[in-house]
Amino acid sequence: MADTDTPADAGTEFDYDLFVIGAGSGGVRASRIAAAHGARVAVAEEYRVGGTCVIRGCVPKKMLVYGAMFAEELGHPENYGWTIEGKTFDWPTLRDFVKKDVDRLEGLYGNTLANNKVEVFAERATIAGPNAVKLASGREVTAGKILVATGCWPAMPDFPGVEHCITSNEMFHLAEQPRRLMVVGGGYIAMEFAGVFNALGSEVTLVNRTDRILRSYDEQIVDRMLAIAMGRGIQMRMHSLIQSVEKDADGCLHVDLGETDKVVVDQVLIAIGRQPNTAGLGLENAGIQPGPKGEIPVDEYNRTTCESIFAVGDVTDRVQLTPVAIREGHAFADTQFGNKPRTVDYSSIPSAVFSQPPIAGVGLTEKQAREQYGAVKVYSSDFRPMKNIFSPHAERGLYKMIVEETSEKILGIHMIGPEAPEILQVAAVALKAGLTKQAFDDTVALHPSMAEELVLLR
Structure with a gap:
């Protein structure tokens, strides 16, 4: 006690x-x-x-x-x-x-x-x-x-010239927008800043030491986000590590990734974790x-x-x-x-990545659910949000619900698409309450909306 x-x-x-x-x-x-x-x-x-x-x-x-x-x-x-x-x-x-x-x-x-x-x-x-x-x-x-x-x-790696690189702390105080930005890392901080500066017009290159990013999120959702990010012009350099960074007289950074030609950028953001x-x-x-x-x-x-x-x-x-x-x-x-002893429940915590577009998830990913429960069902909706029809980018949203096979109790909900975090917050309440997919099926859709896809999953 x-x-x-x-x-x-x-x-x-x-x-x-x-x-x-x-x-x-x-x-x-x-x-x-x-x-x-x-x-x-x-x-x-x-x-x-x-x-x-x-x-x-x-x-x-x-x-x-x-x-x-x-x-x-x-x-x-x-x-x-x-x-x-x-x-x-x-x-x-x-x-x-x-x-x-x-x-x-x-x-x-x-x-x-x-x-x-x-x-x-x-x-x-x-x-x-x-x-x-x-x-x-x-x-x-x-x-x-x-x-x-x-x-x-922010954690910083050890390589020659690392002092020329910055962390997320400094990104909010840049004197000018980098025309060419390299982002190092595969977590939410890396993906969010990459998306922001890509949308604002910077040439963005993302460097990651493996081929997996956002490891805690559902793989199918992440793969969709990666495809969209590359479609928007973000260059992905997977299985890459910075060997050194040199700064020239003009302030440009020459980044050695262990390949023939060095990558020249204006800023290197290190976002490998905290x-x-x-x-x-x-x-x-x-x-x-x-x-x-x-x-x-x-x-x-x-x-x-x-x-x-x-x-x-x-x-x-x-x-x-x-x-x-x-x-x-x-x-x-x-x-x-306060004489009110209590602890925090760490199960089913919703989280999001405010990438372009954002992703959000709560509960078990499909992989985790199969490892823990064996037999599961996956319901999904792969759709083009109405908002995206105005855009030249043919981007599709994806919502997933993972349920236990027999009871259909909800084990996880994962989404990518406009306003996904805003929609997921309410869905997280349903998962936390231990509801089944039937509760979603019994709910009348709010049309037309992206959120209605949650009660139309098949």
């Missing part, structure tokens, strides 16, 4: 009942809820309140995706009856609009902490002991409980041994091997998703300060 000492039980021998290191989504939620339960809370953030998602991740990236979607629509305005003369794209305008909204959101996060009387230290903090935190200013404070919510940081942000955190001062990837091992109640120190979010390397970090932070605060 989790230790659920309230602030009153913990006494007042410490400066704070809770000290949170990291003001990202998980840390802010934990701070707010703990304070609402009556705890004396402080949080330290060395960069900006809001963390990866708000400052340099999913929020600004989704705004760039919207910009890319508009670019796609603007590519064929005549089919909508519009004549637009002199249309041009200005990267600094989009970049600065996104940065302005990030500033707005950071302010809202700061207001949330202030309104809940959470003290914020705008500096780096490290663990000095089981109940002690040292701030970059040199001050040391004590807390009954310490929560680590420092998230992840690693827990624990370097120099002082875990050893509390007897905590990080895992092989640098992650902080925790139990189901987010407690580390040190009974007074906890961790939530990406730094634990359980599920690297913002909504998961938020739930973990909330569950931690309720458990430790």
Whole structure:
């Protein structure tokens, strides 16, 4: 059973009942809820309140995706009856609009902490002991409980010239749009940025060390997305590794992929994954041994091997998703300060890749379902969305539902097509509720819509 000492039980021998290191989504939620339960809370953030998602991740990236979607629509305005003369794209305008909204959101996060009387230290903090935190200013404070919510940081490979490459952190601050962009990686970050800058007019080359991308998604859906991406002009260089990068006097990058000719680009984005942000955190001062990837091992109640120190979010390397970090932070605060012990259910978590077009999925992929259940049924709809009729790209959507053979209980739902993530969110509720395909069959279609394909699967 989790230790659920309230602030009153913990006494007042410490400066704070809770000290949170990291003001990202998980840390802010934990701070707010703990304070609402009556705890004396402080949080330290060395960069900006809001963390990866708000400052340099999913929020600004989704705004760039919207910009890319508009670019796609603007590519064929005549089919909508519009004549637009002199249309041009200005990267600094989009970049600065996104940065302005990030500033707005950071302010809202700061207001949330202030309104809940959470003290914020705008500096780096490290663990000095089981109940002690040292701030970059040199001050040391004590807390009954310490929560680590420092998230992840982009991983970088080791090759000559890697210092000329950038990560997703820097993509939002580019002085100018790269005319030629190389993206290295096969995960969602790589595919999203490749799609954005391809739509905005950059020549994009994607380099991956294997022939598989987006490994956690259904293979058939991914194959469809790859075909569409190549049809839109993204060059795929599979089974390739960068050997070196050289920068010439004009600022161009010459990338050696181990082949005869080097690839010349203006920017190289490294997007090969993210690693827990624990370097120099002082875990050893509390007897905590990080895992092989640098992650902080925790139990189901987010407690580390040190009974007074906890961790939530990406730094634990359980599920690297913002909504998961938020739930973990909330569950931690309720458990430790609200006398409401609870854990997070990690099953059937929906996720999406905001590629061009986007893909989304929840539950088991077809391959996973066959491995776990043996006999399964797959229902699908392969169709051309009405919206795509206006486009010169003959792109088709694909929806899949995987069910257990006998009961037809839904095991997984996977989609590619316009607005797929928006549609999947509701479908994920059905899977989580344990519904069968019959529940979809019994539902009248909403016509004409892409979502209706979910109740017309055959």
